[in-house]
Amino acid sequence: MHTDYLPEIRIKKTLQRQAVAWPHCRTQNAGNGETQLPRFHFTPFEMPEAAKVLRREVRAFLREEMPQSTSATKARSWSGGAAEFSRKLGERGWLGMTLPKKYGGHEKSYAERYVVIEEMLVAGAPVGLHWVADRQSGPLILRYGTEEQRQKILPRIARGEAFFCIGMSEPGSGSDLASVRTRARKVDGGWRINGQKIWTSTAQHAHYMIALVRTGDGETRHAGLTQFLVDMRSDGLTVKPIANLTGESHFNEVFFDDVFVPDSMLIGNEGGGWQQVTAELAFERSGPERYLSSIRLFLEFLRVTGENPSELEKQLIGRMTAEMWTLRNMSMSILGKLSAGEDPAVDAAVVKDLGTSFEQEVPRLIQANTRSDVTLETGDAFNDTLSYLLQNSPSFSLRGGTREILRGIIARELGLR
Amino acid sequence: MSELRTLLADTTTKVLEGIKDTSLDAAWKQIAETGLANVLVSEDDGGFGGNWEDALVVIRACGHFAVPAPLPEAILATHLAKTAKLALPDGIVTVSPNATGKLNGDRFTGELKSVPWGRTASHVLAVIDGQTILASKSDAKIEQHENPAAEPRDALRFENAKVEKGAGESDALSALALLRTGQIAGALDHALELSVGYTRERKQFGRPLAQFQAIQQQLAVLAEETAAAGMAAAAAFRAMDRGDADFEIAAAKLRANRAARTSTGIAHQVHGAMGFTAEYSLHHLTRRLWAWQTEAGNERFWGERLGTRVAARGASAFWPDLVARSEA
Numbered sequence: 001m002h003t004d005y006l007p008e009i010r011i012k013k014t015l016q017r018q019a020v021a022w023p024h025c026r027t028q029n030a031g032n033g034e035t036q037l038p039r040f041h042f043t044p045f046e047m048p049e050a051a052k053v054l055r056r057e058v059r060a061f062l063r064e065e066m067p068q069s070t071s072a073t074k075a076r077s078w079s080g081g082a083a084e085f086s087r088k089l090g091e092r093g094w095l096g097m098t099l100p101k102k103y104g105g106h107e108k109s110y111a112e113r114y115v116v117i118e119e120m121l122v123a124g125a126p127v128g129l130h131w132v133a134d135r136q137s138g139p140l141i142l143r144y145g146t147e148e149q150r151q152k153i154l155p156r157i158a159r160g161e162a163f164f165c166i167g168m169s170e171p172g173s174g175s176d177l178a179s180v181r182t183r184a185r186k187v188d189g190g191w192r193i194n195g196q197k198i199w200t201s202t203a204q205h206a207h208y209m210i211a212l213v214r215t216g217d218g219e220t221r222h223a224g225l226t227q228f229l230v231d232m233r234s235d236g237l238t239v240k241p242i243a244n245l246t247g248e249s250h251f252n253e254v255f256f257d258d259v260f261v262p263d264s265m266l267i268g269n270e271g272g273g274w275q276q277v278t279a280e281l282a283f284e285r286s287g288p289e290r291y292l293s294s295i296r297l298f299l300e301f302l303r304v305t306g307e308n309p310s311e312l313e314k315q316l317i318g319r320m321t322a323e324m325w326t327l328r329n330m331s332m333s334i335l336g337k338l339s340a341g342e343d344p345a346v347d348a349a350v351v352k353d354l355g356t357s358f359e360q361e362v363p364r365l366i367q368a369n370t371r372s373d374v375t376l377e378t379g380d381a382f383n384d385t386l387s388y389l390l391q392n393s394p395s396f397s398l399r400g401g402t403r404e405i406l407r408g409i410i411a412r413e414l415g416l417r
Numbered sequence: 418m419s420e421l422r423t424l425l426a427d428t429t430t431k432v433l434e435g436i437k438d439t440s441l442d443a444a445w446k447q448i449a450e451t452g453l454a455n456v457l458v459s460e461d462d463g464g465f466g467g468n469w470e471d472a473l474v475v476i477r478a479c480g481h482f483a484v485p486a487p488l489p490e491a492i493l494a495t496h497l498a499k500t501a502k503l504a505l506p507d508g509i510v511t512v513s514p515n516a517t518g519k520l521n522g523d524r525f526t527g528e529l530k531s532v533p534w535g536r537t538a539s540h541v542l543a544v545i546d547g548q549t550i551l552a553s554k555s556d557a558k559i560e561q562h563e564n565p566a567a568e569p570r571d572a573l574r575f576e577n578a579k580v581e582k583g584a585g586e587s588d589a590l591s592a593l594a595l596l597r598t599g600q601i602a603g604a605l606d607h608a609l610e611l612s613v614g615y616t617r618e619r620k621q622f623g624r625p626l627a628q629f630q631a632i633q634q635q636l637a638v639l640a641e642e643t644a645a646a647g648m649a650a651a652a653a654f655r656a657m658d659r660g661d662a663d664f665e666i667a668a669a670k671l672r673a674n675r676a677a678r679t680s681t682g683i684a685h686q687v688h689g690a691m692g693f694t695a696e697y698s699l700h701h702l703t704r705r706l707w708a709w710q711t712e713a714g715n716e717r718f719w720g721e722r723l724g725t726r727v728a729a730r731g732a733s734a735f736w737p738d739l740v741a742r743s744e745a
Contacts, residue, residue, distance in 0.1 A: 040644040044655050044743070052744050122736045295736075302732035314724030315717060321727050322671035322719075325664075325739060326649045332743070333648065350641050407637035408630075414613050414640055416627040 040350055040413075044329060045336035051111040058119040061092060066123055071381040072388045074124020075296040078289055079250055079392075081128030081205065083160075089116075089127075090160030095134050099142055104155025110338045114288070121292045129205055133157045136283040137164035137210055141229075144268030144276050149229060153208070165203040166284075167211030167230070167254065168277065170196060175405050178221045178274065182213045182256060184228065190262040191215070191228065196255050201399070203239045203252040206232050210280075212273050225273035229265040236260070246391050278345070284400045286334045286348035291327040291355030293396055294362035297389050298324075300382040301366050316369050323358050327351065346413045349406040356396040356403070363389040421467055422474050429453060429478040441537070445486055445509060454491035457499075464495070469657035473599050473650065480603025483701040485568070487511050487534035489596040497542050497592065501549035501583020508539030510551075514593045514713050516543040518575070525550060525580045528572060529557075531712070533593075535571030536561055542589070549583035564708035566701075588663075594713035595653055595666050598673040601709050602650040604702045605643040605676060608684040611699055612636060616687050632687055639683045646676035656742070664742055667723040674716050677706040 065088055073080060089095050097113040099105020117135075120127050138157045141149055156162035173179045182195025193213055203209065209230045216224035230237070236257040241249035268276050298320055305313045330351045337344040363386055367374060374387050397403040411417050432451045448454065456472045458464025465471065476489045487509060494510040497503075511534050518527010529535070529543050529552070536559055541552050556578035564570045613636060616626040626632050653669035656662035681703045685692045692699040714722075730738055 040640060040647075042644055042648040042651070044648075044652050047744050055740070055744070299732045299735060302728065302735060305728065307729055307731065309724065309728050311721055314728060315720035316724065317727050318667070318720035318722065318724030319671055319675075319716065321723055321735075321739075322649070322668035322675075325652070325668040325742070326645055326672045328739065329652045329743070330645065330648045347644075350644050353637075354641050354645055404634065407634045410637035410640055411633035414636060415617070416613065416633045416636060 040347060042330050042333040042347065043336065045111075045332040045339075047115070047332075048109065048111050050109065051115045054112050055115045055119060058094070058116055062119060062123045062125065066125055069124070069126075070384065071124075071296055071300055072377075072384040073126075075294075075385050075388050076128070077121055077124045077126070077293070077296075078128045078131045079201075080126045081130075081202070082126040083129055083205075085126050086130040086160035086163075088160070089120075089130070090158060093158075095130055095160050096138050096154060096158030099138055099154055099158060103142070103150050104158040105138075106158070110335055114332070114335050118288045118292075121289055122295055124296050128202060129163045130157070130160050131289075132166055132202065132206075133162055133164040133208075135287065136166070136280050137208070139283055140210065140227075140276065140280050141267065143279070144227070144272075145229075146264065148264055149267065153229070156207075162208060163202065163206045165200050165206035165209045165232075165254075167197045167200060167209040167213075169199045171198050174199075175402050177212070177277070178225070180212055180214055180225065182211070184213045184215050184226065184261070186215075187260070190260055191266070193228070193230070193256040193259045193261060196253060198242075198253050199251045200239075200254050201251050203232070203254050204241055204249070208232060209254065210267065212277050215270055215273075218271060222274040224271055225277070226270050227267040227273045227276055228261050229267055230259065230261055231265075234259045234261070244392075244395075246388070281401060282343065282345040282348055285352045285406075286331070286338065286344055288328070288331050290352045290400075291324065291331065291358055293356075293359040294389050294393070295324075297363055297366060297382075297385045300385050301370075304382045312369060316365060320358075320362060320365070327355050327358060330354070346409060349401075349409040352401065353397075353403055353406045353410075360393045360396045363393050419471075421465065421471055425453070425456065425465070425467070425471060425474040426478065429475050433478065433482040433484060441486060445537075448486060448488055454488060455495060456492055457495050469654040470651070473654040476596055476599035477603035477606070477647075477650070480600030480605075480705070481607045483604065483607075483705055487538065489600060490533050490593075493592050493596055494542050497544075497549055497587055497589065498551070498583070500585055500587055502585070503542075503549065503551050503581055503583045505551075506540055509534065509537055510540045510542060511535060511538040512589055512593060513541050513543035513573070514590045516545050516589075518545065520545050520548065520550065520580075520582070521577075523579055523582055524577050525552060525575050526577050528574050530572050531562070531570045532573055534569045535559060535573050536569055541573060544587050544589040547586040547588075549585070549587050549589075551581040551583070552578060553580075564712065566704035566708040568705070568708065570712075590713055591663060591666050594670040594719070595657065595662070597709045597713050598646070598650040598653055598666070598669040601673040601677050601706060602643075602647045604706050604709075605639075605646050605680050608680060608699065608702045608706070609636075609639050609643045611702070612639060612684045612687050615691070619689075619691075626687065635683045635687060639680050642676035642680045642683075646673040646680075649673055649676075652743075659745075664723070664726070667719045667726075670714055670719045671716055671723065674710045674719075677710050681706050 093106045094116045096105045097108040101107050141153055170180050184191040184193045211228050211230050214224055215226040218224035236259040238255040240253040242251050243249050334344045334347050377384055428451050432447055453475050455464035456467045456475050460466035472492055479488050490511040493512050498505045513529035513532045515530040538554055543550055557573035557575055560572040562570050616632055619626050649669040649672035653665040656665035691697050
């Protein structure tokens with residue numbers, strides 16, 4: 001044993017200083033002798049065998065059935081859509097996978113659903129039309145809906161025939177969702193809705209909206225909110241597309257002018273909308289679509305740089321690979337929690353913020369490290385994908401809960417607020 | 418958490434608390450007594466019989482407590498020795514990330530650079546052209562160096578020194594990178610705890626710093642980066658248990674380095690001048706986090722290595738390869 005490496009006094013001082021830190025870590029001890037895990041604990045998740053088998057089937061399906069499209073179209077993936085493709089997925093049993101069989105579902109695991117959507121996103125399949133229904137509306141109706149709603153709607157979701165949109169944001173209510181003012185007034189046999197929703201993606205294609213509206217003025221601002229299943233063909237309901245900065249229209253304004261919704265279409269509890277919507281958002285925030293939005297560009301970058309890229313390009317490829325590898329592991333860790341029946345809401349906020357920051361960074365980094373100019377549209381796969389994603393990337397950290405809201409959720413978990 | 422991991426976590430915490438007022442000599446004696454360096458050694462051979470995921474509990478704790486002793490290296494030494502079918506001597510055995518020179522039979526002439534705690538160790542394991550050797554420190558001429566955290570990183574020169582030669586091939590640099598990702602994850606856990614604790618106590622403008630949104634948003638990022646580093650490390654340690662972990666280690670070191678870079682900045686910013694003092698303990702973590710980013714390969718090194726591998730496989734193999742790493 002040797003002690004000649006540092007003067008004794010220096011070691012002692014070092015160790016004493018460290019002692020200052022230790023009481024803080026002790027606060028992490030549960031007091032029962034077991035060391036408590038850090039607050040955000042992500043553990044690797046092992047895909048079950050059934051999911052691995054399914055992945056091969058999905059890949060084979062995509063080789064046959066993936067519509068011919070350009071790389072830039074593929075990059076749209078869950079922002080694009082094709083009704084025919086949605087129905088094919090329904091036929092294969094790949095929509096409403098986790099729903100009970102008696103409602104047309106397939107009683108598959110979350111892991112199997114995860115594998116399907118992961119492969120669809122990477123392939124750039126046009127999954128946008130059924131996306132909301134499959135991801136959150138179906139599970140929401142199963143959990144909070146009436147028996148009649150389940151029987152009527154869920155089989156159609158599973159067949160790829162019922163598309164949904166989410167009626168949350170309003171002109172005065174973005175991140176401050178609890179301030180919604182669209183109101184439902186009780187009438188004989190149902191409700192009359194008046195007001196306006198905005199930024200409603202795919203409203204122009206949807207059959208139903210699940211709308212969060214005010215039915216009363218409770219003691220707190222979160223009370224008095226209720227969710228309704230609104231038929232998009234209802235009288236008095238108008239959809240007006242909004243062009244985004246690229247000129248395309250994905251999101252819409254939706255106007256409610258005395259729209260009648262029967263009592264049977266109220267979801268869950270009157271006044272229980274806030275709690276239901278919070279549960280719904282956990283589904284909305286936890287999936288692989290929150291880090292894979294730019295993968296088509298990454299693959300294009302790999303294609304154009306070829307087998308022997310420059311040192312700079314290699315570094316960029318290496319770094320982005322490391323990010324994707326880590327994000328995939330984190331995303332699958334959340335899948336593990338969902339599978340175990342845990343509530344992953346806070347972890348989902350962590351992964352969504354990291355994931356959307358990454359997918360937003362990809363086009364910017366590639367732009368900074370490519371030799372070519374970026375032009376609006378040239379027919380060149382790399383250019384067009386880069387051009388599309390550069391312009392669309394601002395939405396990544398807005399949709400489904402802004403970066404700032406997510407960080408607020410994390411800060412609350414840290415005990416800061 | 419498994420029983421073994423709970424035991425390891427408790428033991429590690431206790432022994433590290435115990436050494437706070439002793440010399441390193443006594444500290445190492447206590448560490449050696451607990452047998453923590455033998456976490457990977459089989460129970461038949463007097464170890465814990467743990468795997469790399471179990472070892473992560475100890476190595477992460479070494480980062481958390483900024484342990485001034487080569488415990489992670491000692492753990493790695495048992496693994497490299499076993500792989501190379503070498504018997505380890507008593508005393509502290511460390512591992513060299515960087516060996517140059519020539520092996521002539523069982524005689525080694527050359528230099529081992531950046532040897533962690535080289536001056537304190539009794540022996541060093543190194544890999545020359547894929548071959549593991551065990552050299553005795555007493556045969557070396559030592560040049561003392563320290564990393565920015567004042568951890569010994571010495572150069573050991575050997576002149577025709579007799580060494581033990583092992584069997585098979587090993588990659589010491591990659592294995593050391595694995596250790597550092599585990600330590601980075603642990604140090605970040607602690608830096609986050611300190612930052613949260615400090616901002617909840619420190620008041621300005623009549624309220625705790627933690628109540629300012631600008632602070633909350635920064636600490637959320639610190640928590641996210643900490644989680645990412647922890648995940649990357651966990652995946653790499655798990656891959657070690659399965660065999661080939663080159664991909665996972667490269668990815669983990671890249672991700673952990675990035676997390677360290679971002680997080681040290683935030684931790685210091687929210688601590689203000691207090692975090693910059695010698696008195697306060699944050700620098701024991703942050704100076705190590707800076708040092709460990711360079712050690713066993715920085716982002717340029719691992720980025721190029723991982724990028725070369727991915728590019729060689731081409732665009733169409735990228736996703737299937739990535740999935741296969743966890744679903745083989």
